[in-house]
Amino acid sequence: MVSTTKIDNASHAGQIVSRSPRQIAWMRFKRNKVGMVAAAISVTVILLSIFAPLVCKVLGINPDDLNLDVLDTAGVPNLPYGGISLDHPLGLTPGTGRDLLANLLYGSRISFMVAILTTSLTLFIGLVVGIVGGYFRGRVDDYVGRFTDFLLAFPAFFMIVALSEPMVARIQDAGIAQGNGARIIFLIFFLSFFGWPGFSRLVRSQVLSLRERDFVTAAQAMGASRRRIIFKELMPNLWAPVIVVVSLSLPGYLAAEAVFSFLGIGIQAPATTWGILLDNSRRFVTVYPNFFLITAGSLVLVVLAFNLVGDALRDALDPRSER
Structure with a gap:
């Protein structure tokens, strides 16, 4: 593969060089200054979340230290x-005197864990179902399509709210997990269950288009198996929409976890998430607005950064984009 440096040198020398789709997408993405800044913020936040204990140790802060004497x-x-x-x-x-930065860093670990696991499960199920329906078509596509339509007809938000307590109780009674562990499993499962149908529709439409391309027809004519066509011909050409969906789904599920924790049907205290911090901040919003503004502003900044990265990736991967 020709490196970016060699391409630039060859361009200055007036030579014509070939570029792979990945190189073209990266060059288009680098020209998007907003996307680059948003990507830097997103990576920084994720690294701070992963290494929260180390960051807190370096800064000399602890999320469990109380400072009741200053309240x-x-x-x-x-x-x-x-x-x-x-x-x-x-x-x-307020209320406990704990360090806010330490609570934000540790709270982001649970929030990001729920968002990342939910996004991964949603993409896996949606990818499998979309490829099966789009490639095999016929009755298989009809059955899969009707089931997808059935799930899309459900009001996901109200279903999660209504089923929260009984399903968490079932998970605890089954001995799978207890307390917040059961609530995390519930959120990941149900957010994924209602999240994959939309992505499967996108994958299905892409597969229906790719299935008629010459390289797939040539592979079929050469006697390639269905397994090889799916894994070697179709899936490598689906990475662009998958990357875009990941960058857009992650902040969506991050915000969803915060909303459900804020409503009291997600993670519960004494654990800390951004939703719990928002719920605590609303009680002091009139006498101590800093708590609410910093917590809400952190969530808005992260979600906005990931959304801007998704927009930049979509522009970079779209050959019809003017950017």
């Missing part, structure tokens, strides 16, 4: 700017 009678930190200082970069949380 007034209303539970608000009785310090300038809510306790924001070198010791506590984002201040202290």
Whole structure:
């Protein structure tokens, strides 16, 4: 594969060089300054979440340390700017006096875990179902399509709200997990269950188009097996929409976890997630708005960054884009 440096040198020399689709997409993505900044923010947030214990140790902060002595009678930190200082970069949380930055970092670990696992499961199921329906067509496609339509007809949000308590109780009674572990399993399973039909429709449409291409027809004429056609011919050509869907689904599920935790049907205290922090902040929004603004602003920044990365990837991978 020709490296980017060699391509640039050859371009300056006036030579005509070939570029792979991956190189073209990367060059188009690099020209999108907003996408590059958003990608840097997204990678930084993920790394901070993964290495939260190390970051907190370096900064000398701990999410479990209480600072009750600096709280007034209303539970608000009785310090300038809510306790924001070198010791506590984002201040202290009202009610408990814990370090807000440490709670955001540790809370993001659970939020990202739910979002990443849900996205992975959604993509896996949607990819399999979409390829099966689009490649085999006929009755198989009809049965799969009707089942997908059936799931799309359900109001997913209200189904999750209604089934939360009984399903969590069933998971606990079965001995699979207890407490927040059962709630995490419930969220991942049901968000994936109602999330894959839309992605399968996208994959199906792509496979229906790819199935009629010359390279697939040539592989069939040469006697290639269905397994080889699916894994060697179709799947490598589906990576572009998969990447875009990943970049857009991840922030969506991140926000969904925060919403359900905020509503009290997701992760519960004493665990910490961004949804729980938002729920706690609303009680102090009038007397201590910093807590709400910092927590909500962090969630908005991360979701916006991932969405901008998804838009940039879509533009970079779309040959008809003018960017």
